Amino acid sequence: MAIDERKKIEINSIARLIDELDYYQILKVPQNASFEEIKGAYFRESRNYHPDKYYNEPPELSKKVTLIFKRITEAYKILSDQETRVIYNDGINSPNRAKNLRYIHGVQGGPPKEDEGQTPMGKKYFQLGKMAINNRDYKGAKINFQLAAKMEPNNETFKKRIVEVEEIIKGKK
Amino acid sequence: MGEKVIGIDLGTSTTAVAIVENDIAKVLPNEKGEKIHPSVVSFLEDGNRIVGTEAKKRLILDPENTVYSAKRLIGRKFFSSEVKKAQAIASYKIVEGDNQDVRIEIRRHQYTLSEISAFILMEMKRIAEKYLSQEVKKAVVTVPAYFNDGQRQATKDAGTIAGLSVLRIINEPTAAALAYGFGKGLQQKVAVYDLGGGTFDISILEIGDDIFEVISTAGDTYLGGDDFDDRFIDYLAELFFKEHSIDLRTDKVALQKMKDAAEHGKWDLSENLETEVYIPGIAQTVGGALDLRVKITRNYFAKLVYDLIQKTFKVCDEAVQNAGLTVDQIDSVILVGGPTKMSIIKEAVESYFFKSPQAGINPEEVVALGAAIQGNALIESSSSSLLLDVTPMSLGIATAGGLMDKLISRNTPIPTEMSRIYTTTRDNQESVNVRIYQGENRRYEENEPLGEVRLSGIKPARKGAPKIKVTFEINADGIVEVGAEDAETKIAQHTTLNISGGLSREQIEELKSKYGSGTAPDVTPE
Numbered sequence: 001m002a003i004d005e006r007k008k009i010e011i012n013s014i015a016r017l018i019d020e021l022d023y024y025q026i027l028k029v030p031q032n033a034s035f036e037e038i039k040g041a042y043f044r045e046s047r048n049y050h051p052d053k054y055y056n057e058p059p060e061l062s063k064k065v066t067l068i069f070k071r072i073t074e075a076y077k078i079l080s081d082q083e084t085r086v087i088y089n090d091g092i093n094s095p096n097r098a099k100n101l102r103y104i105h106g107v108q109g110g111p112p113k114e115d116e117g118q119t120p121m122g123k124k125y126f127q128l129g130k131m132a133i134n135n136r137d138y139k140g141a142k143i144n145f146q147l148a149a150k151m152e153p154n155n156e157t158f159k160k161r162i163v164e165v166e167e168i169i170k171g172k173k
Numbered sequence: 174m175g176e177k178v179i180g181i182d183l184g185t186s187t188t189a190v191a192i193v194e195n196d197i198a199k200v201l202p203n204e205k206g207e208k209i210h211p212s213v214v215s216f217l218e219d220g221n222r223i224v225g226t227e228a229k230k231r232l233i234l235d236p237e238n239t240v241y242s243a244k245r246l247i248g249r250k251f252f253s254s255e256v257k258k259a260q261a262i263a264s265y266k267i268v269e270g271d272n273q274d275v276r277i278e279i280r281r282h283q284y285t286l287s288e289i290s291a292f293i294l295m296e297m298k299r300i301a302e303k304y305l306s307q308e309v310k311k312a313v314v315t316v317p318a319y320f321n322d323g324q325r326q327a328t329k330d331a332g333t334i335a336g337l338s339v340l341r342i343i344n345e346p347t348a349a350a351l352a353y354g355f356g357k358g359l360q361q362k363v364a365v366y367d368l369g370g371g372t373f374d375i376s377i378l379e380i381g382d383d384i385f386e387v388i389s390t391a392g393d394t395y396l397g398g399d400d401f402d403d404r405f406i407d408y409l410a411e412l413f414f415k416e417h418s419i420d421l422r423t424d425k426v427a428l429q430k431m432k433d434a435a436e437h438g439k440w441d442l443s444e445n446l447e448t449e450v451y452i453p454g455i456a457q458t459v460g461g462a463l464d465l466r467v468k469i470t471r472n473y474f475a476k477l478v479y480d481l482i483q484k485t486f487k488v489c490d491e492a493v494q495n496a497g498l499t500v501d502q503i504d505s506v507i508l509v510g511g512p513t514k515m516s517i518i519k520e521a522v523e524s525y526f527f528k529s530p531q532a533g534i535n536p537e538e539v540v541a542l543g544a545a546i547q548g549n550a551l552i553e554s555s556s557s558s559l560l561l562d563v564t565p566m567s568l569g570i571a572t573a574g575g576l577m578d579k580l581i582s583r584n585t586p587i588p589t590e591m592s593r594i595y596t597t598t599r600d601n602q603e604s605v606n607v608r609i610y611q612g613e614n615r616r617y618e619e620n621e622p623l624g625e626v627r628l629s630g631i632k633p634a635r636k637g638a639p640k641i642k643v644t645f646e647i648n649a650d651g652i653v654e655v656g657a658e659d660a661e662t663k664i665a666q667h668t669t670l671n672i673s674g675g676l677s678r679e680q681i682e683e684l685k686s687k688y689g690s691g692t693a694p695d696v697t698p699e
Binding site for chain 1 (some may be wrong): 340386497592
């Protein structure tokens with residue numbers, strides 16, 4: 001089954017614009033989308049642009065589709081991890097938006113490193129909190145970040161993280 | 174008749190080939206009605222080769238010229254522990270080739286592991302062509318989910334040498350899940366417990382609306398059913414040694430006989446609570462021939478392999494945890510691989526997942542069926558199913574401090590890519606070398622080296638001025654590709670990716686024409 005003309009035009013224009021789109025635009029979801037919405041969008045866009053669906057198309061088209069799909073998975077990967085999503089959001093909502101459309105791991109000029117704690121217990125609770133976020137256990141994360149903040153009352157990262165998880169917990173209800 | 178894509182499950186111990194016909198996937202039998210073929214290649218004196226059941230019989234008759242379990246060696250370095258271990262017990266000769274690659278020497282001729290695998294793939298191609306009465310040129314071949322880049326590449330090369338265009342390399346557990354869920358409209362989380370002859374994989378998938386999403390995968394490419402056999406053999410050999418002070422493991426024919434006995438004994442213990450091993454005349458002494466006669470109970474065998482089974486569950490813990498799940502959230506468990514037919518494994522898996530594994534799935538056929546379904550989905554773009562697979566290992570680069578700088582973390586959906594900017598550290602530096610590794614250890618030396626990228630022809634400039642963007646891509650086959658460009662001008666930067674070991678494109682083409690032109694005959698046993 002050949003791909004229709006409209007689809008081809010759509011693929012060409014997305015491929016041309018892709019470096020100007022942020023991850024939310026790529027997944028076609030709002031910035032406050034829930035995890036479930038992001039996942040749903042990932043599946044929807046995968047159905048549209050997975051290279052397997054274009055296996056028999058000419059190479060120039062399948063190359064473009066692969067480019068789009070790789071960006072879709074990148075968007076999904078970064079936005080489905082609360083930790084990287086927060087950093088990414090800061091980047092695209094800053095005056096430097098154009099440079100932060102893609103999440104780049106630890107390159108000079110990238111997002112500043114967080115203060116992950118100065119005391120052994122502060123560090124430990126902070127890491128436990130981050131692990132809880134990855135397991136989508138936001139209540140557990142909040143408790144751990146609060147314990148971390150108790151160890152180091154002046155740590156700005158800890159305070160910021162508590163506010164963030166509180167927002168997620170509220171948003172979920 | 175339209176073009177057909179075959180699906181091949183190229184296993185450590187056995188291989189199977191399948192196709193999709195009238196929307197139904199099926200495993201193809203050979204002329205004798207066999208669907209599961211031992212992954213054994215025997216080289217005859219007249220220069221001919223045989224593959225499968227007949228070749229397996231020659232393990233006892235002609236052990237030096239009969240190759241088995243080659244998959245344990247494919248894509249590995251000569252100095253790796255797996256190769257050392259195989260060298261100690263294999264009946265055939267394992268030698269070092271170029272680039273620390275492994276070669277198998279038979280009748281003074283050296284074969285690469287890709288060639289050995291190609292001989293098995295050629296046999297599958299032949300079986301399919303005979304069945305379909307038409308030429309087959311395209312295939313989807315499966316590999317263990319935990320295979321690294323080198324092992325995947327060597328498998329793909331084997332397909333090319335066999336005269337097959339390998340449309341896709343897919344992961345065995347993913348293929349199994351596809352065969353299980355295809356066209357059923359399921360909405361569930363599935364665990365695939367895949368214990369093969371030489372490898373163990375676990376994959377957790379979420380199936381919904383015909384999308385098969387791999388959430389996490391983990392594995393051990395040094396653990397398989399062969400290890401269960403080895404425990405059985407060791408037990409037999411130790412008892413015999415205690416009684417007669419003769420080590421049977423040093424005699425290749427005796428070892429092979431014990432291997433056969435262990436295999437039978439293992440299956441016997443799935444049906445019965447006790448089995449007896451009897452091998453007459455296993456050793457010759459001045460006083461005459463000695464027999465081996467040993468009784469073993471199922472419980473005792475379970476004790477012998479207890480730690481091996483527990484090792485698989487450690488890997489399962491990792492996969493379940495990385496999926497962000499607990500075992501009770503998993504809806505179905507699928508067993509894959511011949512060894513999972515053992516009752517002690519079935520029972521252990523059931524108690525680990527708190528549910529009985531899916532019945533009615535043939536663990537030896539399901540992977541080939543999934544490969545055929547995926548092959549069909551690729552050529553029929555109207556197919557509704559979609560596979561979203563992940564990379565099993567993190568990809569990173571070596572840093573000056575000895576640590577690995579992780580660029581693509583494991584369980585990232587593929588195809589995927591990640592870029593990084595490189596610069597020079599000296600004035601007028603002309604080239605930069607980047608070493609790539611795969612694995613989870615923080616220290617790069619503990620991980621698997623993939624190769625080195627050399628960025629050369631950099632225009633003379635002050636140190637730190639050139640900005641070279643290097644893009645690391647993992648394609649849909651799980652194979653790594655590297656590209657580089659000048660970050661400012663976007664002009665492609667010259668790179669050489671020196672994948673450590675493996676065959677060059679020219680070598681592959683050379684081998685392909687060598688075996689494809691019919692100068693090296695294949696014979697089919699009567």
